[in-house]
Amino acid sequence: MAASPPASSPSARPPPSPARSGPRPRTTPTATTCCACSARASSWSARSPPGRSAPGPPRARSSSAQGSTRSTRPPCCAPDATDGSRRTGPAPSPRAAWRSPRSASSRPPSRAADRSTATATSPRRGQECPPSGDGAHAPAAYGRPVTSSPHYDALVVGARCAGSAAAIALARAGRRVLLVDRTAFPSDTLSTHVNFPSAVAEIDKLGALERVMACDPPKATHGMVQADGVRCLERFASVDGIDYGICVPRPHFDDALVRTAIDAGAELRERTSCERLVWAGGRVTGAVLRGPDGEEYAVSCSLLVGADGRRSSVARMVGSERPYRGSDNNRACAFFYMDDPQVGTVWRERLIQLRQGATHALIFPCPDDRVLCLFMGPREDIPAWRKDPMGMWERMLDENPAVRERLGGATNFTKLRSTAENPAFFRRSSGPGWCLAGDAGHFKDPIIGQGMRDAMRFGRLWGEAAAPVLEDPAALDAALRAVEERRDRECMATYHWGNRESRIFDVSPLHREVLAAWDGADPPRLLHMFDRIQSPHRVLNPLVGARFATRAMLRRGADRRAILREAVEELRIDAGIWREELFPRFRSTRQSRSERTDWQWPPRRPARATGAAPAAAPAAVAVDPLDIGESVPAGAERVAA
Ligand SMILES: Cc1cc2nc3c(=O)[nH]c(=O)nc-3n(C[C@H](O)[C@H](O)[C@H](O)COP(=O)(O)OP(=O)(O)OC[C@H]3O[C@@H](n4cnc5c(N)ncnc54)[C@H](O)[C@@H]3O)c2cc1C
Incomplete structure (x- = not known):
């Protein structure tokens, strides 16, 4: 059913000024700080490698097109800053999420905070797109171009792996790009973050590798899988000259991508969500955005990239939310960071998977002498993990001697993060004037650690394919579809592999x-x-x-x-x-044997933890009241040295 348009004409209102645009100003650690943003800048520049402040490639379009959005002053000091970049307290450090609770001086916005911001600024709305997704039944209110709203060549919704990659490719080609995200960076997200050499090569192609490596992550030259004591240790081959993997936490990683997109010329608006789409003649021609102050305004665009994750609202708005195929994978994830007891040993050069019984433990060395340990076991284990994380940790050490050998004696745990919802799927990912990049269009089980690589790769490819043909709707739609076909061709076998591994x-x-x-x-x-x-x-x-x-x-x-x-x-x-x-068939719905037949959408949710807490640790865990998959292991202090 068509929802009503915004109360007053959104296009009549000027949009708020952009949060960040163009090369960002730097300060040195000794510079006088004048506001909160300087704190963030100085924490960056303290570790900046030489040449980091070099601007990105020159943009093809005239500089006047950017107008006053490029400022030489920090955005929150700029006189026109009225949006989400203004911070009243100290800016969060991108390193806080994986650093020890003791040493972290500040925390990135928690998921709970993100959630509350999101609900405050993104009220739920009904279906506002043509059910077929092709615009044929677009609500009349949206059936005309928004002529008075500012025009961008591309509007990218979601600014992490897929969104930043698409924005970088489009901006590098000289296109005018608006990149919006409902969160503010640096920001964490519920994901581990191992990147194998092929993913590191993708980061390099985006021009973001130097920034990503600025947090000095260990370079993992080897990968190892061990099952029931039988070990397979191999050295990574080189992919486009990269022969190491990394595990850089998302607050730092995503911030590096976002900053690269800004340097390439994209305009970023944080704490800004995409609320509705604007349709004309069956095409997406723009969107209604909601800024940090709750104001709604419209922008028009030739291309809309939905890079807003697996719960994509763009997918819903184009009528593509329900995947055309998928598998309700059975494993759940529970992970935390801790001080690595093996600093200075060869273990820091290895990305490892230790299998024992039905549970896999994945161990990835992180920056700052930290290590991430992710357990992927049956979904039914999740209530127990949330109820008693440290009890489960001890159980895992007891059950899997290889985990004890690698991580025994680890201290200084962060809170547990967990999720039992990992359904793999493919969505129809392109249509007239739109595409769904990254998890928004396709998700595969995290057990194989391929999501970030594919989000960056196909985000970039979508941007590169669209950039030259944005003025020609037919050519644009064909280019978007061709990338979707390529994604499916390249990802299908890996999707099946993820389904197999998650059994x-x-x-x-x-x-x-x-x-x-x-x-x-x-x-x-x-x-x-x-x-x-x-x-x-x-x-x-x-x-x-x-x-x-x-x-x-x-x-x-x-x-x-x-x-x-x-x-x-x-x-x-x-x-x-x-x-x-x-015999590939595009968007085939034919099930394969790797896919679970009890697949359903929306996915099942795990049972909540119920019953009395274990007597050994009665008040050890506070289950997150928002049930966003995180619980706080107060018992961590028991383990800390
Ligand atoms: C538990 C878990 C572990 C994982 N581990 C790994 C791993 O080790 N290695 C790996 O490669 N992959 C891993 N993945 C997969 C990886 O996290 C994803 O594939 C990757 O994050 C996809 O990036 P994305 O840019 O498509 O989406 P996301 O990272 O989900 O980003 C979407 C962005 O869109 C924004 N957004 C959403 N809606 C709106 C809106 N309406 N308006 C504006 N902005 C919006 C959000 O704020 C968010 O910033 C894991 C996933 C999970 C769940």
Whole structure:
């Protein structure tokens, strides 16, 4: 049903001035601070590598087009600053989220704070887009171009991996880009953040690598998977000259991308949400935005990029919210940061996955001698994690000796972050004048750590493909669709791999056989999958699989029936993936065997923690009243040294 348009004509009102635009001013640690923004700038410049202040590539359009939005003064000092960049307290440090609670001097806005801001500024609205998503039934109120509103070549909603990447590509091509996000950066998000070399190469292509590396993360040259004591350790191959992975926390990572987009020429508005779309002739031609002061105003654009995450409101507004295929993956995530007890050892150079029974522990070294440990176990474990994080931690150490070897004695834990909602999906991701980049259009299980890489890659590719054809609607729509097809082609096998890995299974003899055979392989076999050099069904193709199955069955005491059953099931899944690769059908809804048949949308939510707290730690955990997947392990003090 069509919702009513804004009470007064939004286009009549001037938009608030942009939060940040153009190259940002720098201050030195010794500079006199005049306001809150200087605090953030000086914390940056204290670690700035030489040359960081160099401006981005020159923009093709005339400088006058940017008008007064480029300021040489810090945005919150500028006379025209009336928006979300003005801070009344000290600015959050992008390092606070993963640093120890003891040492962090300030915290980034918590998810709870983000949530409250979001609800204050983004009231829920009904469906305001044509149900078909093609604009054919656009509400009459939106059926005309918003001629008096400011025009941008592209409006990008969401400014993290996908949004910043798209904005960088478009701005570099000389396009006028408005990048909006309902949060303010640096800002955390519920995600771990391992980046394998192919992802680091994507960061480099965006021109953001120097900034990302400014927090001095350990360079992980090796990847390791260990299951039931059988180890496979390999060295990363080089992808576009990058042969290491990193794990840079999101407040710093996303801020680096945002700043790169600004340097490329994009205009950023923080604490600004996209409320409704504007349609004309079946195309998206603009959007109604809501600024930090609650004011609504319209902007028009030739292209709208929805890069607003897996709960994308742009997807809802273009009528594409319901994925056309997906899998309700079964694993939940629970993670925290801690001081790394292995500083100065080779463990700091390894990204590792330790499997024991049904639970995987993923351990990634972070900057500041911190380490992230993520447990991915059955969804049913989540209430227990939220109820007693440190009790579960001790249980994991007891159950998995390899985790104890790596992290035993770790101290100074942050609060636990957790989620049990990881459904993988594909949405229709392009249409007349719009596309859905990153998680907004496609999500795969985080167990394989590929989401950020793909969000950056296809955000950039969408931007690059659209930039030259923005004035030609037919060519633009064809270009957007071509990138969607390419994304699906490149991501399909990895999506199936994520579905496979997220199944709950105990480590099998077949797994052990594969890991033992590939330990130390050169070129690496296992890491080629993580690096997207070769897809999993090619690395572990049916012939290779049959060889390992035979070997496993010939071992003394082997349960041959179980091994055969597993091998046949894997073969059947592979057959579906090969079929899809050899005979691709765009936006195919045909289910494959990697996808769970009980898939449903919207996804199921885990049961809330109920019952009495365990007697051992009666008041150890405060479950987040907002149920946003975070709980506070007061028991952390018990573990801290
Ligand atoms: C538990 C977990 C662990 C993960 N671990 C990894 C990992 O280790 N490695 C990896 O590569 N990937 C990982 N991922 C996946 C990764 O987090 C995502 O793929 C990636 O963040 C996608 O980036 P994005 O830019 O598409 O969306 P997001 O990062 O979700 O950003 C969306 C942005 O849009 C903004 N927004 C939303 N709605 C609006 C609106 N209406 N108006 C304005 N702004 C809006 C939000 O504020 C947000 O900033 C993990 C995911 C999860 C859930």
